Amino acid sequence: xxxxxxxxxxxxxxxxxxxxxxxxxxxGIGVTSIVxxxxxxxxxxxxxxxxxxxxxxxxxxxxxxxQANFFNEPCGGTFKRGxxxxxxxxxxxxxxxxxxxxxxxxxxxxxxxxEHVAFEALNYFRNLxxxxxxFECIPEDKPGEEEKIVSCPENPEKAYYNYxxxxxxxxxxxxxDNCYSLDRNNSFxxxxxxxxxxxxxxxxxxxxxxLKLKQxxxxxxxxxKFKLYGSIIVGWLNNPKYHRHNAWCKIITNSNQVVHKLxxxxxxxGHEVLLVNTDAIKFIGKYDYKGNNDLGGFKYEYEDAxxxxxxxxxxxxxxxxxxxxxxxxxxxxxVKPDRTTWKLNEFQNARDxxxxxxxxxxxxxxx
Numbered sequence: 001x002x003x004x005x006x007x008x009x010x011x012x013x014x015x016x017x018x019x020x021x022x023x024x025x026x027x028g029i030g031v032t033s034i035v036x037x038x039x040x041x042x043x044x045x046x047x048x049x050x051x052x053x054x055x056x057x058x059x060x061x062x063x064x065x066x067q068a069n070f071f072n073e074p075c076g077g078t079f080k081r082g083x084x085x086x087x088x089x090x091x092x093x094x095x096x097x098x099x100x101x102x103x104x105x106x107x108x109x110x111x112x113x114x115e116h117v118a119f120e121a122l123n124y125f126r127n128l129x130x131x132x133x134x135f136e137c138i139p140e141d142k143p144g145e146e147e148k149i150v151s152c153p154e155n156p157e158k159a160y161y162n163y164x165x166x167x168x169x170x171x172x173x174x175x176x177d178n179c180y181s182l183d184r185n186n187s188f189x190x191x192x193x194x195x196x197x198x199x200x201x202x203x204x205x206x207x208x209x210x211l212k213l214k215q216x217x218x219x220x221x222x223x224x225k226f227k228l229y230g231s232i233i234v235g236w237l238n239n240p241k242y243h244r245h246n247a248w249c250k251i252i253t254n255s256n257q258v259v260h261k262l263x264x265x266x267x268x269x270g271h272e273v274l275l276v277n278t279d280a281i282k283f284i285g286k287y288d289y290k291g292n293n294d295l296g297g298f299k300y301e302y303e304d305a306x307x308x309x310x311x312x313x314x315x316x317x318x319x320x321x322x323x324x325x326x327x328x329x330x331x332x333x334x335v336k337p338d339r340t341t342w343k344l345n346e347f348q349n350a351r352d353x354x355x356x357x358x359x360x361x362x363x364x365x366x367x
Contacts, residue, residue: 046087046234047315050076050360057088064240065090072118074115078360083300085362117225121232128202135234137198140243147246150253152260152276161256163263163276164312170280174348179307180283182291184259187279190296191254196247206230207295255279262289262298275312282307282315306340308344316347329353330364 036042057077058066068073069090076089125134152161184190186207193203201247206229213223255278257314263276266283275282280301291299306318322344332350336342349367 006196006360009021033217039362039364040057042085042087046360047076049089051089053092054089057090068226069206076360078357078362080355080357085357107118117228118232118236120225121229124229125202125206125233128205134199134202135242135244137202138192138196138237138244138247141246145246147249147253149249149256151256160278161254161259161276163273163314165272165310168242168272168274174309175308176284176309178284178286179274179305180286181299181301182262182281182283182287182289184255184279184296184298185293186230186295187255187258188234188251191258192234192251195250195254195298203230206259211293257298274307275309275315277312282309308348310348314352316344322347329364 026241034045038039041279051074053074055072056078057075057079058068058072059079060066063079063081065088070092074089074091074093076087078085078087080086128134149159150156151158152163155162186203189199189203189206193200209239210223210227210230210274213220213226217223234248234251236242237244237251259276259279259281263273263281266287268274269287270285271287272284273281281298284312287305289298291297293299302317302319307315308317309315314325316322316324324339324341324342324347326339326347330350330352332342332346333339333353336346353364356363356365
């Protein structure tokens, strides 16, 4: 099997990311990491390497491979972890101990992002200040310490702020006029700086470079990728490899509290708040707030605009044409992958696609 796998890995169709290989070995054995770029490719790999006598893969509470798999091999299985679907197979008697296949779900077709962007963000921040490491400014978890995230009061079980005024949306069939959106600038890094002031040099230097890129090349693929680095680096703190889960919780809590405070101020001024997500508040009527580009401040994404809301992660607003905000894929993406060509009535009728696992294979299902 080793010869066959080596030939397959070296083929033109498969890309092996050695950086992933080094970072995801959770059971202390040799790992081969294969990146699949489509559901079809993922399923092809699973069919190729799973065996009829495989036992079910055992996972820990944090959705990692359990050491118990050593006593359960050969074993294999597909599961969701973070923003990817993963297939693992472990066979101690085989020459290749552990075959790991990764299908990245958060592949952004419009901006050309790929699975390397997370590592690019990590390397960028850790090398941003010569001779200093960002992570040294953020404390590691202490034994027995368990930080809890404070989130949206309507959905406290969700880590990120998640609110939609569903009663008002239902009463108006999702349609609203005179809508405004205040979006926080560089939200997660700003909260990281608020919680850990020692990170200020990294956050400010990154934000200034981001503003320059926005001015000089706002439509470039590099800028679209670069502006995500700030939220990605905060996400790395929640990676078990770096032992900073509690720091991540404190930063997310701070971000939630900043958004919640502004939401309360808008509501107390008599405005109907329609929707709030991780870094933005959508509401009806002009509010006495001067938008700005300050780090951690809020700017207006749009003002006095029509808006249509399906859910907290699926809505549209009018700005010289309808602009659609949709997390994940829909049935409309299948026939119109270019979202700039969508029409409002098509968006209204589009059904979300969810990734399902059936017999270790992936399928997209309309819901």
